[in-house]
Amino acid sequence: MSKRVGIVGAAVTPFKARWYEKTYYELAQMAAAEAMADAALEPGDVDAAFFAIYNDIFQRTCIPEHPLQGIIGLQNKFGLRVSNGGATGAYAMSAAHAYLAAGRFKTALVLGVEKATDCFDFMSMSATPEVIKTIGWSGDSFYEQKLGWTAADSYAEVVLAYMDEHPNDLKPEITARISALLSEQVRTNNYAQRQFDQVTPEEVLNSRTVVYPFKELEICVYTEGAAALVLAEEETARAISRRTGQPVVWITGVGEANEHSFAGKNHKIIGRIISHHLAAHRAYEMAGISNPLKAIDVVEVHDAFVHQLEITMAEMGFVPHGRADSLIEDGLILPGGEFLLNPCGGLIYSGHAVGASNIMSAWSARNELIRRKLKTGLVHGTGSTVAQYGAVLILECD
Amino acid sequence: MSTKVIPPEAIPDQGGYTVSIEGKDYLVMNDAMFTFYRRSMGEFSDFFLALRDEKKILGCRCTSCGIVRVPPFALRCPECNFAPTEMIEVEDTGTMIATPPITYFANSLFQKQVPFGRGRILLKGADTALSINCYTTRGILVPGLIQRGTEMKVVFQDERIGEITDIFCVPAAELTAEQIAKKGLLSSELDWERAVEPQLPESTAENRAGFEKNLYLLESLVAEMNECARARADIAGWSRVILVKSAGGNFIMEIAGEQLKIKPEFAAEPDFIIVCPDLEVLLDGLGYRGSLTQAIMKRDLWISKNSEFTTIFKLERMARSLARSKKE
Numbered sequence: 001m002s003k004r005v006g007i008v009g010a011a012v013t014p015f016k017a018r019w020y021e022k023t024y025y026e027l028a029q030m031a032a033a034e035a036m037a038d039a040a041l042e043p044g045d046v047d048a049a050f051f052a053i054y055n056d057i058f059q060r061t062c063i064p065e066h067p068l069q070g071i072i073g074l075q076n077k078f079g080l081r082v083s084n085g086g087a088t089g090a091y092a093m094s095a096a097h098a099y100l101a102a103g104r105f106k107t108a109l110v111l112g113v114e115k116a117t118d119c120f121d122f123m124s125m126s127a128t129p130e131v132i133k134t135i136g137w138s139g140d141s142f143y144e145q146k147l148g149w150t151a152a153d154s155y156a157e158v159v160l161a162y163m164d165e166h167p168n169d170l171k172p173e174i175t176a177r178i179s180a181l182l183s184e185q186v187r188t189n190n191y192a193q194r195q196f197d198q199v200t201p202e203e204v205l206n207s208r209t210v211v212y213p214f215k216e217l218e219i220c221v222y223t224e225g226a227a228a229l230v231l232a233e234e235e236t237a238r239a240i241s242r243r244t245g246q247p248v249v250w251i252t253g254v255g256e257a258n259e260h261s262f263a264g265k266n267h268k269i270i271g272r273i274i275s276h277h278l279a280a281h282r283a284y285e286m287a288g289i290s291n292p293l294k295a296i297d298v299v300e301v302h303d304a305f306v307h308q309l310e311i312t313m314a315e316m317g318f319v320p321h322g323r324a325d326s327l328i329e330d331g332l333i334l335p336g337g338e339f340l341l342n343p344c345g346g347l348i349y350s351g352h353a354v355g356a357s358n359i360m361s362a363w364s365a366r367n368e369l370i371r372r373k374l375k376t377g378l379v380h381g382t383g384s385t386v387a388q389y390g391a392v393l394i395l396e397c398d
Numbered sequence: 399m400s401t402k403v404i405p406p407e408a409i410p411d412q413g414g415y416t417v418s419i420e421g422k423d424y425l426v427m428n429d430a431m432f433t434f435y436r437r438s439m440g441e442f443s444d445f446f447l448a449l450r451d452e453k454k455i456l457g458c459r460c461t462s463c464g465i466v467r468v469p470p471f472a473l474r475c476p477e478c479n480f481a482p483t484e485m486i487e488v489e490d491t492g493t494m495i496a497t498p499p500i501t502y503f504a505n506s507l508f509q510k511q512v513p514f515g516r517g518r519i520l521l522k523g524a525d526t527a528l529s530i531n532c533y534t535t536r537g538i539l540v541p542g543l544i545q546r547g548t549e550m551k552v553v554f555q556d557e558r559i560g561e562i563t564d565i566f567c568v569p570a571a572e573l574t575a576e577q578i579a580k581k582g583l584l585s586s587e588l589d590w591e592r593a594v595e596p597q598l599p600e601s602t603a604e605n606r607a608g609f610e611k612n613l614y615l616l617e618s619l620v621a622e623m624n625e626c627a628r629a630r631a632d633i634a635g636w637s638r639v640i641l642v643k644s645a646g647g648n649f650i651m652e653i654a655g656e657q658l659k660i661k662p663e664f665a666a667e668p669d670f671i672i673v674c675p676d677l678e679v680l681l682d683g684l685g686y687r688g689s690l691t692q693a694i695m696k697r698d699l700w701i702s703k704n705s706e707f708t709t710i711f712k713l714e715r716m717a718r719s720l721a722r723s724k725k726e
Contacts (some may be wrong), residue, residue: 020417020419020426021419021422021424021426029608057431060429060431063492120410121408121506122408122409122410122428123405123407123408123506123509123713124506124509124636124708125634125635125636126712128503129503129504129505129506129509130505130506132503132504132505132506133505133506133507135505136505136507140468140529142439142442142471142562143469143528143529143562144516144529144562145564146528146561146563147516147529147531147562147563148501148504148505148507148508148514148516148531149510149516150501150504152499152501152507153499153501153516157496157498157499157517157518159498160496160497160498161495161496161497161546163497164497164545164546196726197722198725203686203721206686206687206688206689206692207689208502208503208689208690208691208692208711208714209502209689209691209692209695210502210503211499211500211501211502211503212499212500212501212502212541213499213541216718262467262471262526262527263495263518263526263527264467264518264520264524264525264526264527265465265496265525265526266465266477267523267526270495270496270527271496271519284635294459317505329442363667
């Protein structure tokens, strides 16, 4: 029988557009040290490291995790790097959960880090086009990269196909309101890249089109930073909880799915994100959740794009397909609504330090569960071309 | 002249600079990770050779279930316990399976190609969709021109090298029946609308007065931008001379030395031209009350070189930076 696994410590570094002052070595060490301190542990107490680093090119090295093993004090111990596109962090948490649940270790550190904006385009004399190019190497290398594939245009494919099916959903005024709402929520996240960048729906509507249909203020921003969790199996977790005085936040459900990357008959259904549907429902089944809207108090969904956030919420069963705008229109995510959605401001305002992002989301969900004395949370990650990857974790506070 | 796999202008000089933060210096180095390849196209060679040499599109048909995959990305069918497939030719016309996205802000290798569409075409005879660039022959690509179900024709580049970019597609409605029927239609056989500078309305006392008023407001706005460190950083290392033509008169916008300047029209050749019949459109874009990109998409504003979207984005970024700084 598998063991229960819980989160007993968590930390993030500030997420910044540019960390001139730190390399990814020190960012990783900062998050690791603070997460261990949060769990009242020292490196000698941690059995294993799970590194969440999306992209070798951002770090400007292959095997970017190898220096980190010693830097975080876990030399001569288990270390495994996970790289699953945007869902890297969620998959790393899933992997750590599996090892602990299987009894291989008593404690594990999940450590995500990304240094995205060292990349620089000397033609436009700006970083962003080179950051996008770096991610562009993630497209299919035979058939898509040379067409100008980007993460944005690949997610836009899914969004536009959804809008073909549901022309009255994902209305511009609703996506603008969601972005504006997230910009208000980010105020309380002291670690966010855009903590004080509050915008109005009108400003979102007036922001430039980057890739149709996405506007600038509907897209996550690339960030540099790190995030870490300490996970422990039940007996160890309870002992740590007694020492720290913080409740254990249990991981009661985990689910993942990766779709086909090519579209067509018996392949990817381009207007759906089946990976998110399957990942969520597998996690619900494991956690014994039948109605997520009733059962879940706080959702930290990976908002690469506002439109995708809305579709994901439909895929995960919070709103019907074709009625995702009810998140706002029925007040589900407005203050006093049915549940909290991305109280950290999401990746659109907190920033997207890719490998660290979903771990930051788990840090936020844990904070909210403990601080507000809530019961159940959900953390979600999406990644790869056409939102191919999905991973979901259900968290429950003691 | 041969084309390099890396644009020479993308390659920086060796060296670095220092950034000072709170009294401490940090070293920032120009650098690159580069690896060159002689990459085998392996089992995909038939597909790319057929594009290059025969102007044909191949797919693979499962000998068990009959599904036709285009491109032929799996030569044994995973749905049929890896049954073998056979290569077949499919047609070069089909429909978009969904409305294709349009990229206006591209990655650094595609800045000069914007705006471009990339969508998935289901070619006649195929069961899976081919990822492909979508263009219009009628000027700038804007939303609505190509949608789910739009009939498209695959067009071949005149000079092909065996890459997926040897082909692209255009709406069949823009072609003649003969062009649609022709196998291996070449890009040079299309009637590409050339970028023609729009005519401005005749200058009147009224629009000259409007021009003077808006120019004054523009100068005030630009002065604010130049005072804003965040906005200045958006044009660091960038220089452009832009001739702006509007109904009431012309002027120069110059980007140089982290400053945006408004100057009277002068004789020097501009880097590009903006035609903006109503100067208020430019003013709204720079004042963060509208978007220059959206104005171009709506044809309220015209630029003489699409590659200068890069400069338009920098100007839009300045607008947002000033708006952000004013709030703080």
